[in-house]
Amino acid sequence: MSLIDIANPVEPFLRTDRMPHIWCPGCGIGTTVNCFSRALIDSKVDLQSLALVSGIGCTGRVAGYVKLDSFHTTHGRAIPFATGLKLANPKLNVVVYSGDGDLSAIGGNHLIHAARRNIDLKVICVNNLIYAMTGGQTAPTTPGRAITSTSPYGTFEPAFNLPHLVEAAGAVYVARWTTFHVRQLARSISEAFQKKGFSFIEVISPCPTLYQRRNRLGDGLDTMKYYKEKSRVKHGAPTSEVGLTMTGEIIVGKFVDRDRPDYQSLLHGQMVESLGEKYVDPSETVCGCS
Amino acid sequence: MRADPRGVLTGTHFIDGDHACCEGALAAGARFAAGYPITPSTEVVERFAARVPTVGGSFIQMEDELAASITLQGAVWGGAKAFTVTSGPGFSLMMEHIGYAAMTETPCVFVDVQRGGPSTGLPTLPAQADMMQARWGSHGDYEIIALCPNSPQECFDLTIKAFNFAEEFRVPVMFMMDEVVGHMTEKVVIPSADQIEVVPRRHSRKSVDTYEPYATNGDGVPEMAHAGEGYKFHVTGLTHDERGYPNMTPQTQDKLIRRLQSKIHDASDRITLLEEEGLDNADVIVVSYGITSRVAQRAIELARQQGRRVGKLRLITCWPFPEKRIRQLASRTKAFVVPELNLGQMVQEVERFAGGKAKTFAVPHAGGSVHRPEDILRVIVEASR
Numbered sequence: 001m002s003l004i005d006i007a008n009p010v011e012p013f014l015r016t017d018r019m020p021h022i023w024c025p026g027c028g029i030g031t032t033v034n035c036f037s038r039a040l041i042d043s044k045v046d047l048q049s050l051a052l053v054s055g056i057g058c059t060g061r062v063a064g065y066v067k068l069d070s071f072h073t074t075h076g077r078a079i080p081f082a083t084g085l086k087l088a089n090p091k092l093n094v095v096v097y098s099g100d101g102d103l104s105a106i107g108g109n110h111l112i113h114a115a116r117r118n119i120d121l122k123v124i125c126v127n128n129l130i131y132a133m134t135g136g137q138t139a140p141t142t143p144g145r146a147i148t149s150t151s152p153y154g155t156f157e158p159a160f161n162l163p164h165l166v167e168a169a170g171a172v173y174v175a176r177w178t179t180f181h182v183r184q185l186a187r188s189i190s191e192a193f194q195k196k197g198f199s200f201i202e203v204i205s206p207c208p209t210l211y212q213r214r215n216r217l218g219d220g221l222d223t224m225k226y227y228k229e230k231s232r233v234k235h236g237a238p239t240s241e242v243g244l245t246m247t248g249e250i251i252v253g254k255f256v257d258r259d260r261p262d263y264q265s266l267l268h269g270q271m272v273e274s275l276g277e278k279y280v281d282p283s284e285t286v287c288g289c290s
Numbered sequence: 291m292r293a294d295p296r297g298v299l300t301g302t303h304f305i306d307g308d309h310a311c312c313e314g315a316l317a318a319g320a321r322f323a324a325g326y327p328i329t330p331s332t333e334v335v336e337r338f339a340a341r342v343p344t345v346g347g348s349f350i351q352m353e354d355e356l357a358a359s360i361t362l363q364g365a366v367w368g369g370a371k372a373f374t375v376t377s378g379p380g381f382s383l384m385m386e387h388i389g390y391a392a393m394t395e396t397p398c399v400f401v402d403v404q405r406g407g408p409s410t411g412l413p414t415l416p417a418q419a420d421m422m423q424a425r426w427g428s429h430g431d432y433e434i435i436a437l438c439p440n441s442p443q444e445c446f447d448l449t450i451k452a453f454n455f456a457e458e459f460r461v462p463v464m465f466m467m468d469e470v471v472g473h474m475t476e477k478v479v480i481p482s483a484d485q486i487e488v489v490p491r492r493h494s495r496k497s498v499d500t501y502e503p504y505a506t507n508g509d510g511v512p513e514m515a516h517a518g519e520g521y522k523f524h525v526t527g528l529t530h531d532e533r534g535y536p537n538m539t540p541q542t543q544d545k546l547i548r549r550l551q552s553k554i555h556d557a558s559d560r561i562t563l564l565e566e567e568g569l570d571n572a573d574v575i576v577v578s579y580g581i582t583s584r585v586a587q588r589a590i591e592l593a594r595q596q597g598r599r600v601g602k603l604r605l606i607t608c609w610p611f612p613e614k615r616i617r618q619l620a621s622r623t624k625a626f627v628v629p630e631l632n633l634g635q636m637v638q639e640v641e642r643f644a645g646g647k648a649k650t651f652a653v654p655h656a657g658g659s660v661h662r663p664e665d666i667l668r669v670i671v672e673a674s675r
């Protein structure tokens with residue numbers, strides 16, 4: 001068999017007619033999509049009932065490259081869009097795939113409220129520590145004294161520790177990996193598919209063009225070496241202790257795995273209790289419009 | 291198709307405009323609403339929250355209007371008919387998602403119970419000052435449809451119409467109420483379900499292999515698919531081609547944006563709803579909409595008692611603006627008088643399409659109450675000179 005006959009196992013999950021993609025050499029987003037695709041294979045998720053929702057930014061472009069029902073929404077609003085999708089058709093398996101700026105800055109309010117409600121969404125947050133699409137501005141996740149295009153003298157605002165934030169808000173599953181941890185990441189995504197409720201997976205990912213370069217942290221490969229050397233797997237680590245620094249240790253692993261009734265179970269329970277037989281479960285009617 | 295009887299509260303009711311709007315939405319088949327509390331609109335979703343669990347749907351109160359206005363669109367792509375309800379400050383927050391709905395051709399309804407503005411303004415008092423915002427509030431070129439009820443009965447009837455237009459044209463429809471109409475209690479007759487015409491979703495019958503989400507033929511309105519049906523389609527707010535794929539060229543932009551405009555503009559005869567009375571031989575035509583049309587009615591009667599020939603043109607459809615009708619009337623009347631609860635919004639459109647053939651007189655009012663009929667009468671007298 002010639003090399004050309006060997007199909008990439010993740011190809012069926014991609015819109016190959018949209019390649020080449022827009023991501024820079026050394027960017028980690030493509031790696032995360034590969035891990036996501038492998039998780040789809042491993043977890044045998046029904047692809048027809050799987051929908052993917054993205055916001056805006058480099059990671060927001062994931063929705064345009066996956067061969068799924070996929071929605072590229074507005075900046076910060078992937079989670080509320082996904083909430084509507086899930087509530088209108090509870091049979092859907094809904095993944096939110098977006099970046100740190102999109103999910104935790106402009107979309108931060110929706111992130112914490114979806115976690116509080118425990119909406120059954122799988123959120124994959126690619127955290128490249130910066131606004132990349134717009135040219136490398138400071139994000140709420142930018143650590144230490146990093147130089148960015150809007151913090152030319154160094155960042156001084158404290159950064160969000162996203163696992164800590166979403167755990168406090170109520171997420172039932174919280175994990176973090178880097179793009180070096182491809183198998184672990186794929187496994188975490190598979191695990192999240194088994195959970196009912198708000199799951200959050202943070203993936204630390206390089207932006208060689210704008211973050212690493214400006215901060216003299218090397219290229220994509222140097223960043224892989226950094227991830228390899230400085231990551232420490234610590235399952236169950238208290239999320240208050242997993243904050244990131246510019247060059248220090250990166251605590252990775254599965255931090256939270258707990259059970260709490262999800263939004264739709266609570267809704268159903270409340271309505272049955274209050275309305276009894278008068279309650280008409282929307283999952284059996286959906287829309288009445290076609 | 292006929293309305294689903296489960297959502298239709300057939301009978302004669304004594305309810306306010308906000309509640310009637312909710313019943314209209316249920317009758318039209320809305321089974322999902324996302325909202326955020328804001329005076330004077332909240333009663334619509336309060337009633338929906340109480341009613342919809344018994345007809346097979348859901349309501350969610352979101353963390354803000356940014357969320358509400360996109361959550362409803364997620365629900366639409368999940369298969370529901372959906373809407374949101376707000377007032378001025380919330381309407382301002384929703385603007386980006388009106389653009390998203392226009393761009394992605396998501397059929398949905400935005401209800402705006404107008405109050406005095408700008409900013410927090412007059413939370414409990416009326417205005418009609420969001421009319422231009424409804425048309426132009428989101429960035430970029432696009433068309434929407436806006437309807438303006440003047441009674442609780444119309445809040446019921448026209449909400450159904452709003453959903454029907456949304457589905458027929460795959461466009462966000464603005465339902466432009468005002469505080470007085472929203473809080474006014476009157477008789478509302480809700481017919482039986484089999485007398486209510488409901489437009490179903492323009493759902494694709496194409497096979498998974500041949501479906502293109504934004505391909506159109508004829509009327510320029512594409513067929514829709516829902517998530518979970520196997521189409522594996524892509525939706526984006528970026529400029530996109532027929533496949534729904536981002537394509538940022540001037541050619542694709544031109545084709546898409548012109549279609550989004552023409553699918554509404556070319557159908558404006560069908561979308562335009564007007565109430566006309568006494569226009570033949572009228573020297574002066576009073577053009578009004580919403581609550582102001584009811585005050586204008588009294589002014590017209592007073593003017594006629596003085597022997598003046600005054601006609602009534604009520605805009606039920608405000609957008610697309612009934613430009614053709616204004617052009618026709620401009621060539622045979624002396625003047626238009628346009629009272630509205632703002633300092634001059636729709637009057638500019640009337641003047642534009644009158645094209646100098648008839649004079650145009652505004653009757654501005656900053657909001658907080660309705661006009662006094664005498665204020666309108668005074669301008670009618672001035673205009674008929």
